Amino acid sequence: MKIAMIGTGYVGLVSGVCFSDFGHDVVCVDKDPAKIDRLRAGEIPIFEPGLQDLMAKNVAAGRLTFSLDLAAAVNGADAVFIAVGTPTRRGDGHADLRYVMSAAEEIGRALTGYAVVVTKSTVPVGTNRKVAEAVRAANPAAEFDIASNPEFLREGAAIDDFMRPDRVVVGIETDRARKVLSDIYRPLFLRDFPIVFTGLESAEMIKYAANAFLATKITFINEIAALCERVGADIKSVAKGIGLDGRIGNKFLHAGPGYGGSCFPKDTKALARIGQEHAVPMQIVETVIKVNDQVKQRMLDKIVDLLDGTMNGKTVGILGVTFKPNTDDMRDAPSLTIVPALVGGGAKVRVMDPEGRREGEALLPHVRWVENAYHAAQGADVLVILTEWNEFRALDLAKLARKMATPRLADLRNIYNRDDALAAGFETYVGVGR
Ligand code: NAD
Known part of the structure; x- marks a missing residue:
């Protein structure tokens, strides 16, 4: 199968790399020249365990390439996947479909023979029909079918999730499209992972x-x-x-x-x-x-309580700013609520994250980035565990406590238990729900 993957973010890049590992010929396309340059140089622009090696293997095998040229990638493809972003539209909470629709138009203009246009991006119910209209409007003679193939991978475990999914969901309307998608996912079929074929609206709704x-x-x-x-x-x-x-x-x-x-x-x-x-x-x-917004506020209240009610002039060490471990993704992370509130309240904030600094520097100004957990604890009035990275799971609690001005721990991931923290010299331990 020949596949064009439009968008090389967390989903597009992982999907493209994994499809090439299934044995398909994949061209990954992005609009961002810097991303394509890095990918061509063998570097991945995101942090995702195992991705770089799998990418190198398939590039070497000649099955995987990267391009800025959408039209060339679409020409002759059996399937064109749309894996561009669908962020929240400012103001109304709706998914912003401008990237999806502009990709659809570009794909329409580029189609030369039959292909299935597959939406992998998460899109509201009804969007796949709009994608079909956009393709048709751009190229009334185009021969194509539409398919909805939402993605369920988790960042940080993306390759394993893609290769060993709980299920693959495919919304289709024609046997021809079903055949193409079946051929693409056949390696998973053979290993008995369930594929749910359904209608377009149901597939969109499932996600x-x-x-x-x-x-x-x-x-x-x-x-x-x-x-x-x-x-x-x-x-x-x-x-x-x-x-x-x-x-x-x-x-x-x-x-x-x-x-x-x-x-x-x-x-x-x-x-x-x-x-x-x-x-x-x-x-x-x-x-x-x-309620989720209130939860973040409640976490801030816990920290402020540990600071005896005042942030001004206090030092807070933060362990972890990414929204979960094993990713560099900071989008909507709780740290983006908690850290600016601390900085705004006059606290000096020392931050350590194994992979979050590159993204985090722009998003969390006026903090001091440090190299490890013990540096974060240095002189701190409170140490806060915000993300449960493995390297925060077996810290020398006594050493941490010794470095702090007042040894108080806000363990917002419940990694440690109170007795151990107190025995190691912390004067206060606060977890969540305990
Ligand atoms: P992302 O922002 O990381 O990547 C999107 C990429 O698309 C960017 O590199 C951008 O430059 C590129 N792009 C945009 N318009 C383009 C165009 N016309 N032509 C070529 N490239 C274009 O996004 P993501 O996190 O990979 O998410 C993509 C979609 O997958 C979203 O709808 C998201 O909801 C969904 N999804 C994400 C995850 C996840 O864990 N990140 C999981 C499941 C589903």
Whole structure:
């Protein structure tokens, strides 16, 4: 199969690399010349474990190339995937479809023979039909089918998720498109990973419903955590106790500083918006969005309490600013709420993140970036664990405590337990929901 992948971000690059590893011929296209230059030089512009090696392997095998030239990549392709961004549109919460629609137009102009135009970006219900209209308007003679193929990979585990997915979802309307998508995903078929073929609207809906459900699960446990703090229960035991129920499951039951990232915040907002437009308010999702904002505020309150109520002139060490470990992605990370509030309140903030600095420097001005966790603790009044990177999981707590002005720990990922922290010399330990 010949595949053109439009957009080489977290999703497009991983999908393109993995498709080439399946044995397909893949051209990855982006508008950003700097990205394409780096990719051609064998560098990946994002941090994603394992991606660089897999990319190098498939480039060497001659199955994977990178280009700025969308028309050349589309010419002769069996399938053209749209994997461009769909951020939140300013003001109304709706998904901003301008990148998707402009890619669709460009693809339309470039089509020379039959191809399936596949939307991999997360798009509101009805968008695939608009993509088809845009392709047709740009090229009324084009021979093509449309398909919706939402992506479920997680940053930080993206290759494994793509290669061993819980399921692949494909919305199609013709047997011809079904055949092309089946051929593309055949290596997964053969290994028994389920492929759900359905209609366009259902495929679009599946993606939003899945993300909204996961965001709800996280927010639910965060709300239960708040109550645990008041009644003397421990959220870790509570989560374990409920997660062992097969109907509930143990995943996504870790209390923390609220969900962030490139998907849950924007997709919950977009789903709420879709509901409003169709006069079917998504009341649960709307509440989840509100509660998640409150969770972040509650985390800030915890830190301020540990600072005895005043941020001004205090020093705070921050461990982790990316929205989760194993990624450099900072989009909608809780740190973007918490750190500026501390800086705004007059605190001196020392930040350490294994991969977040490149993105974070522009997003978190007026902080001091340091090399390791112990530097972050130096002279600090409070140390805050915001992201559960592996390298923060086995810190020498006694050494940390010795470096601090007042050894107080806000462990917003519940990595450590209170007794160990106190035994190591911390005077106060605060977790979430315990
Ligand atoms: P991203 O912002 O990292 O990458 C998008 C890329 O598309 C950019 O490199 C941009 O330069 C390029 N681009 C935009 N318009 C273009 C055009 N006309 N031609 C060529 N290139 C163009 O985005 P992402 O995180 O990869 O997300 C892409 C989509 O996948 C979004 O809809 C997102 O919701 C969805 N998604 C993301 C994840 C994730 O974990 N990041 C997971 C599942 C689904």
